[in-house]
Amino acid sequence: MTTQTSRLPQSRRRSYSSSGTKPEQSFSRNRRPNNGTGFGSGRFGGHKRSHNNFRNNRNRARSGGGRKQPTFDPSQFINKNPIETKEEVYVPKHRFTDFGLHPRIVEAVTGQGISSPSPIQDQVIPLINDGKDVVGLAETGSGKTAAFLLPLIKKTLTNKNQVTLILTPTRELALQAEAEFRKFSVGFKLYATSCVGGTSIRPQIRALKRINHFIIGTPGRILDLINRGDLRTERINNVVLDEADRMLDMGFIHDMRKILENVTKNRQTLFFSATMTAEAERMVNDFMRSPVTVSVKKKDVTDSITQDVVPYEHVHKFDTLLALLSKEEMRRVIIFGSMKHSVEKLSNELCRSGIKAESIHGNKSHGQRQRSLNAFKSGNARVLVATDVAARGIHVDNVSHVINYDLPNTFEDYVHRIGRTGRGVHKGQALTFVPKR
Numbered sequence: 001m002t003t004q005t006s007r008l009p010q011s012r013r014r015s016y017s018s019s020g021t022k023p024e025q026s027f028s029r030n031r032r033p034n035n036g037t038g039f040g041s042g043r044f045g046g047h048k049r050s051h052n053n054f055r056n057n058r059n060r061a062r063s064g065g066g067r068k069q070p071t072f073d074p075s076q077f078i079n080k081n082p083i084e085t086k087e088e089v090y091v092p093k094h095r096f097t098d099f100g101l102h103p104r105i106v107e108a109v110t111g112q113g114i115s116s117p118s119p120i121q122d123q124v125i126p127l128i129n130d131g132k133d134v135v136g137l138a139e140t141g142s143g144k145t146a147a148f149l150l151p152l153i154k155k156t157l158t159n160k161n162q163v164t165l166i167l168t169p170t171r172e173l174a175l176q177a178e179a180e181f182r183k184f185s186v187g188f189k190l191y192a193t194s195c196v197g198g199t200s201i202r203p204q205i206r207a208l209k210r211i212n213h214f215i216i217g218t219p220g221r222i223l224d225l226i227n228r229g230d231l232r233t234e235r236i237n238n239v240v241l242d243e244a245d246r247m248l249d250m251g252f253i254h255d256m257r258k259i260l261e262n263v264t265k266n267r268q269t270l271f272f273s274a275t276m277t278a279e280a281e282r283m284v285n286d287f288m289r290s291p292v293t294v295s296v297k298k299k300d301v302t303d304s305i306t307q308d309v310v311p312y313e314h315v316h317k318f319d320t321l322l323a324l325l326s327k328e329e330m331r332r333v334i335i336f337g338s339m340k341h342s343v344e345k346l347s348n349e350l351c352r353s354g355i356k357a358e359s360i361h362g363n364k365s366h367g368q369r370q371r372s373l374n375a376f377k378s379g380n381a382r383v384l385v386a387t388d389v390a391a392r393g394i395h396v397d398n399v400s401h402v403i404n405y406d407l408p409n410t411f412e413d414y415v416h417r418i419g420r421t422g423r424g425v426h427k428g429q430a431l432t433f434v435p436k437r
């Protein structure tokens, strides 16, 4: 299931191979035949093909005037029998007790129901323990946060002068990394603070005056704090770039480079990314020292998610949703809408219909979004209605269903959306509303 591959120029890399399997050259989505649902003979094709079809169809719909709804082949949203057996079961070479972690850390991990290391953890933790720079090609949901936090917490317990800077693309991801840190470091006198944009900088400046072993933040705010002299980089000796490809996508390249230029070269640098673009590779070459690259095969979201469509008539769309939500199995549901205002409206309508719903979208402040997310995470709200942008990077365990109430704009958005369910070892279901023909 996993391979280690070195995508860096030979001179800069040290390859690492435990499986001896052929290096993975590219990521591909699974190819699975349509399952006879009456929505044409389309296949859940290779990623590029599906994606392009989706876009082209959308463009056609646009140029045709009328309602700007993407047209599509609904078979793309159907996979009633995800076939787990297609994927080899990964057999980890280590147990959590093999990593030299403090017994209380191991307890904290297993206490969360995590019994054995995920592939990225299994392969990356020993390398980080050895002090190596590591490029981890793994996506969200692979357990990569624990893969870097556990060995870094161990390192910090050995030498409390260690300071780790973790850069994440979004505020939500930063807060989630901080929350995971807190779970793993209970009872140790280790301190962390988050410095994210979109919230007041004052409390962050105050927090930075205290001892911090882990500083977690978004590149813009972190650079701001460095430039103001509030974040002193000379004490930082570990840097983690989490979801680096997304940070680059979001235009943080200059901030990331400036931050890395500011931190001592005598550091350990860990770079996590789902994909390795040319820009990402340049960063690795410029800022890492003989990195070891570990790639875990992309977990195909469709392997753990049952996907189906929900045909609806326009006038009955909301009632169709209510009928779905009345099912007992709909324990924790994320509903995607296309517009900020329609997301807010839908959430209000659900509340009026007696369903505890919260919403997150760009018209809400960071604090409001966090409150909604917390209500959803704690189970106070069974439903979270979200836009694509607001939902990026949010991690909520045990989401039973994702409902695409409005169609996503692109196939990538679809994959991001449905990836909110079926995380870790859990199964999930994705339902996409499609107008009846």
Ligand code: AMP
Pocket (backbone or CB within 6 Å): 114, 115, 116, 117, 118, 121, 139, 140, 141, 142, 143, 144, 145, 146, 395, 397, 423, 424, 425
């Ligand atoms: P990530 O976003 O990649 O850090 O993945 C986080 C999700 O993976 C959370 O739902 C964790 O509870 C889950 N997770 C982390 N490590 C493991 C593991 N070894 N086995 C199963 N699930 C895990």
